[in-house]
Amino acid sequence: MRRPILAANWKMQKTRAEAAEFVEGLLPLIAGSRAVDVVIAPPFTALDRVAEALRGSGVALAAQNVNPEEKGAFTGEVAPHMLADLGCTYAIVGHSERRALYGESDAFVASKAGALLARDIHPIVCVGESLEEREAGNTLDVVARQLSGSLAEVPTDRAAEIVVAYEPVWAIGTGATATPEIAQEVHGFVRGQLVERFGTGGEQVRIQYGGSVKPDNVDSLMAQPDIDGALVGGASLQPATFSRIVCFQPLGGAS
Ligand code: 13P
Numbered sequence: 001m002r003r004p005i006l007a008a009n010w011k012m013q014k015t016r017a018e019a020a021e022f023v024e025g026l027l028p029l030i031a032g033s034r035a036v037d038v039v040i041a042p043p044f045t046a047l048d049r050v051a052e053a054l055r056g057s058g059v060a061l062a063a064q065n066v067n068p069e070e071k072g073a074f075t076g077e078v079a080p081h082m083l084a085d086l087g088c089t090y091a092i093v094g095h096s097e098r099r100a101l102y103g104e105s106d107a108f109v110a111s112k113a114g115a116l117l118a119r120d121i122h123p124i125v126c127v128g129e130s131l132e133e134r135e136a137g138n139t140l141d142v143v144a145r146q147l148s149g150s151l152a153e154v155p156t157d158r159a160a161e162i163v164v165a166y167e168p169v170w171a172i173g174t175g176a177t178a179t180p181e182i183a184q185e186v187h188g189f190v191r192g193q194l195v196e197r198f199g200t201g202g203e204q205v206r207i208q209y210g211g212s213v214k215p216d217n218v219d220s221l222m223a224q225p226d227i228d229g230a231l232v233g234g235a236s237l238q239p240a241t242f243s244r245i246v247c248f249q250p251l252g253g254a255s
Contacts, residue, residue, distance in 0.1 A: 005229035008236030023053035025239035062090035068115035106149025114153030131170035159201030171211025187226035215244035
């Protein structure tokens with residue numbers, strides 16, 4: 001049984017004060033939620049403040065990016081051990097915005113995931129096709145290529161520690177969510193690839209869906225067999241909407 005994982009990716013939003021206010025609003029709203037992992041990924045500048053606000057809550061802290069190097073002349077970059085020092089236990093790598101806007105390759109994403117594991121930080125590895133790729137019928141090829149490239153440095157015996165996020169680019173920030181059936185089709189494919197690559201460890205990897213996840217679609221998404229969580233952008237910015245996502249009710253499923 002895979003434990004659901006609901007993560008907030010704030011992207012480049014919230015000052016320290018706004019971040020602390022969010023946490024203060026969120027914690028009472030999720031106090032009675034079932035056994036799920038909740039993760040918050042603020043911008044680097046608010047990590048310390050959010051870590052302090054989350055202390056003792058059981059909610060995990062994530063970074064939105066990392067550099068695979070340990071130290072050195074890498075202006076503007078942040079190393080894995082620095083994230084560990086701030087209390088991060090997760091970090092997002094390979095987000096489509098970083099792949100598209102900053103030219104990050106699968107090989108670079110792979111080195112980030114490997115470097116995070118070396119510091120015992122769970123990588124949340126993002127994959128997903130563009131609209132053009134979907135319309136050309138290339139979705140599964142693109143996802144397969146991104147997965148094999150981006151997971152190249154994950155040791156087989158550590159597969160269970162990673163999270164994969166399937167985020168179709170056409171669904172990010174557009175309001176156009178993949179239907180649960182479309183998402184499950186790709187998640188099922190991702191599961192197969194993970195099992196091929198890691199054996200039984202692949203069954204334990206949690207696969208999040210991301211792309212316009214909202215309170216009104218999370219229940220049907222989470223009812224799918226290979227959707228183990230959500231990576232949420234816009235709807236993670238307000239405690240009321242994110243808490244409803246954390247407290248999802250899988251349709252027809254057990255609570
Ligand atoms: P939205 O939920 O705003 O579509 O963003 C999804 C995302 O990119 C999360 O990483």
